[in-house]
Amino acid sequence: MKKTKIKTSEGAKRMGEEPRLIDTDVHNSLNDPKELLPFLPKVWHQQYIESGFEIGGKPFSSVGLVRKDAIPPNGGRPASDPEFLIKHHIDPYNIDYAILTGTPYMNAISLMYDPDYGNALAIAINDWMVEKWLKVDPRYKGSIHVNFSDPVAAVKEIDRMASHPNMVQVIMCSAARLPFGQRYYHSIYEAAERNGLPVAVHPGAEGLGPTHAPTPAGYPTRFMEWENILPLNFMGHINSLVCEGVFEKFPNLKFVAIEGGISWLPHLMWRMDKNYKALRDTVPWLKKLPSQYIKEHVYLTTQPIEEPSDPKHLVQIFEMTGAEDIVMFSSDYAHWDNDNPKMALAPFPRKMKEKIAAKNAMQLYRLYEKVPEGGGVL
Amino acid sequence: MKKTKIKTSEGAKRMGEEPRLIDTDVHNSLNDPKELLPFLPKVWHQQYIESGFEIGGKPFSSVGLVRKDAIPPNGGRPASDPEFLIKHHIDPYNIDYAILTGTPYMNAISLMYDPDYGNALAIAINDWMVEKWLKVDPRYKGSIHVNFSDPVAAVKEIDRMASHPNMVQVIMCSAARLPFGQRYYHSIYEAAERNGLPVAVHPGAEGLGPTHAPTPAGYPTRFMEWENILPLNFMGHINSLVCEGVFEKFPNLKFVAIEGGISWLPHLMWRMDKNYKALRDTVPWLKKLPSQYIKEHVYLTTQPIEEPSDPKHLVQIFEMTGAEDIVMFSSDYAHWDNDNPKMALAPFPRKMKEKIAAKNAMQLYRLYEKVPEGGGVL
Secondary structure (H helix, E strand, O other): OOOOOOOOOOOOOOOOOOOOOEEEEEOOOOOOHHHHHHHOOHHHHHHHHHHOOOOOOOOOOOOOOEOHHHOOOOOOOOOOOHHHHHHHHHOOOOOOEEEEOOOHHHHHHHHOOOHHHHHHHHHHHHHHHHHHHHOOOOOEEEEEEOOOOOHHHHHHHHHHHOOOOOEEEEEEEOOOOOOOOOHHHHHHHHHHHHOOOOEEEEOOOOOOOOOOOOEOOEOOOOHHHHHHHOHHHHHHHHHHHHHOOHHHHOOOOOEEEOOOOOOOHHHHHHHHHHHHHHHHHHOOOOOOOHHHHHHHHEEEEOOOOOOOOOOHHHHHHHHHHOHHHOEEOOOOEOEOOOOOHHHHOOOOOHHHHHHHHHHHHHHHHOOOOOOOOOOOOO | OOOOOOOOOOOOOOOOOOOOOEEEEEOOOOOOHHHHHHHOOHHHHHHHHHHOOOOOOOOOOOOOOEOHHHOOOOOOOOOOOHHHHHHHHHOOOOOOEEEEOOOHHHHHHHHOOOHHHHHHHHHHHHHHHHHHHHOOOOOEEEEEEOOOOOHHHHHHHHHHHOOOOOEEEEEEEOOOOOOOOOHHHHHHHHHHHHOOOOEEEEOOOOOOOOOOOOEOOEOOOOHHHHHHHOHHHHHHHHHHHHHOOHHHHOOOOOEEEOOOOOOOHHHHHHHHHHHHHHHHHHOOOOOOOHHHHHHHHEEEEOOOOOOOOOOHHHHHHHHHHOHHHOEEOOOOEOEOOOOOHHHHOOOOOHHHHHHHHHHHHHHHHOOOOOOOOOOOOO
16 A cells, blocks of 8 residues: 655655645544553553553543544544544545544653553553554554653663654653753653654643642642643743753754644743843853754644634744744644644645645654545645 | 822823833842841841841852942942932933832742741831832832731731832732632732732742742753743733632732733733633633733733844734733843843834833823923933
8 A cells, every 4th residue: 555655855746745734633542441451561450450540630620621522433432443533533634644642641651650650551552552553544653652750761662662664753741840851851862863753742741640830830720720821831841951952962853842832932932042142151052042943843733723813913923933834733633622624724824834734744754745545635 | 399199090191291211120129138127026137137038949040130330339239229229220211210129039028938027027128118218219119018928917018008108019929839819819919909009929939949840840950941931930820810710809900920021922812712712611700801801900011021033023922912001111120131221112113112111000000290300201
């Protein structure tokens, strides 16, 4: 079925062969928690059956979390059947590639109190991802789950999984005890860079388990308040990544901030750049304006894209930050607030829309050619 | 010297009598820590002499913190001589009113481990402010320091000081253990509203003493990284104030976010409004879009104003958020990064500039008429 891939950095140049729509955040789920057991060593079964992915402290309900119409015909959890997900989401929108990101509770394995349990879950999730999803359809691309609470094990797992041709990135939860720029994480970045894989982070566990308060002001009281403010964590991490010089140390590393918002870019970029002019002696390893590192190394995904009452304001935000080159479409399927690509991308002029819909993800994930099953046309 | 004040909400209408430049963040300082002793009960002298305003955990230097040329001719700390401050800062820029905000370490008295010590410091600072500063020049307006770690005492202190005609707001540090929307603080807001005083917050102690990490990602490592990310705390607090319904409960309360940045407004407003449409059942007390509460109740100050390479981008941010009606000029004198009003306000068209330079602060602080000593002309 597969054509020979064109591996040059230029990508396929012939018209109609490039992907036109890549969805960079599709939450493939377990049908039932027990589905993971065959991939998990028996020594962990008891713990998994009793506590699963629980990290503690979930303080509010989240409107059901997932779309009920995403439940497969044979039952089970939404987005848990690879064939039905194709019919329900991939085919209707002509999505060329879907980057599978697991679920937020899978991403959060780095927050297990027991790092060995987190490591075992990482391996089980990755083997399940390959076996149950990546074999089903060439449009599926996977994310390598790692447990950042044990960087040595995380590096091992990256090296174990990176050779799989359909694993396209490393994924971790954005909730953390240490900002992502700190040296603690550098071996993970070294392994990702060496294997040509971006490192993605996904929110959902902010303030839970052994993490910090989800805002510097403390703990929100309601789901809406918590959801509004998730991007703070992304700003904190990206500020740390840039200031700590991660992108000087790992010049080919790309960082993907999934589902963390976009329109805060002007503020963060301008504030960092202004401070850099006065305080660059505190970060002597930086050789460019901080915003330049963001433009060259950080990718953001669209969902939940901001929706100002005047859509041209969003386009202005993109124009003032160069966001058109670093933002990638994501649906967040099948979460309650997932985006329809036609509506999410409606505000953008054509060239900007093409980049966001596919070109940026095509370059980042080296998916230069669509597979016959694909055919995204917005 | 003083003319009769025009107290109508309309303010003075005759040309040339309204203030033209109000500086909403001037850091008047103690000349020497001992200057506070006469205002502090003897029982606290030993503690004050040994630890002063120390709250612990200051992790990095901040380029000297204050301008060396602001040291008074007779020595002592910068910005500690009311007469010299007039000569060095107020007169050269023709500032009509300077809102004195004390110093960040004074604002942070709410973070003392001992609430009684914090209460004693609040009283001492306020008495010192009146005695040493507000009597010197009618252009000085003061901020009532309170210790939010003891809300009952804070209410008492607001009621004690509010009748002073030159105290124009309540001030607290933005670093806190609980987001400012929570019920813990409501008696303070009730007292401020009842006395017609805005509540202002000022940064500087984020991550210090008994506060949360200054980012949800943890603790920054360097001063620039910390300084870049201070506004996260303001976003968290404002999100909390709106979501908790503080501005429904206290419809005349105004909240002043000093030195917390501006250009994050589009993101926060749009994200809150989008989520409100889907999640308003979790905040049933809200009757308007969240952004509307910000526009009606929250004021921001300029310094350190964002400086994009293309200044028109900042104007666009103002246009898309209505910031021209809620942003007030501040110099942050005599801190290292303080702003010159001519440069800070240069990007704005005339009408916008007039509002930011004085009109918004004039309305908020009811300073409808300039005093003869003033005469701000930008």
